[in-house]
Amino acid sequence: MNQLLVHAGNTPRELLDHCAATGIRVQAYSPIAHGAILEHPEVAAMAERHGVSVPQLCIRCTLQLDAVPLPKTANPEHMRANAEVDFEITGEDMAALERLDARDYGEHAAFPVYSGK
């Protein structure tokens, strides 16, 4: 088991492939990009097309990357919604989410892992 920063817009392909090839299960921490991706227009448009929320799309994305998502929420409604990910992201949309660069965490970058503080 390895816990890695994995989310739509940050998919370390070589590392994910290495883990898959060597039997290491990946846990995706911060699957909603620490909340920063909620404002991403391309991701929001894709979520709308799928009839889901951005967090649901992002959590589903990590599942389809064969990772175990570790979303954090302090809101019971969000927690309930985050578990409702029984839909399929198309191969084309998965590829688009992999191509995306969503590693600017903005105001959320104060989190120690990202800020280096």
Ligand SMILES: NC(=O)c1ccc[n+]([C@@H]2O[C@H](COP(=O)([O-])OP(=O)(O)OC[C@H]3O[C@@H](n4cnc5c(N)ncnc54)[C@H](OP(=O)(O)O)[C@@H]3O)[C@@H](O)[C@H]2O)c1
């Ligand atoms: N191993 C490591 O080095 C490492 C590093 C970082 C994090 N982690 C772990 O990974 C987990 C998650 O990380 P994280 O907190 O950085 O990021 P995250 O799960 O990507 O994002 C959390 C943010 O998303 C919001 N959110 C969640 N569900 C939502 C929904 N349905 N609608 C709207 N907003 C929603 C949360 O706000 P609300 O509370 O308002 O819902 C919170 O602001 C944590 O348990 C953490 O311990 C591990």
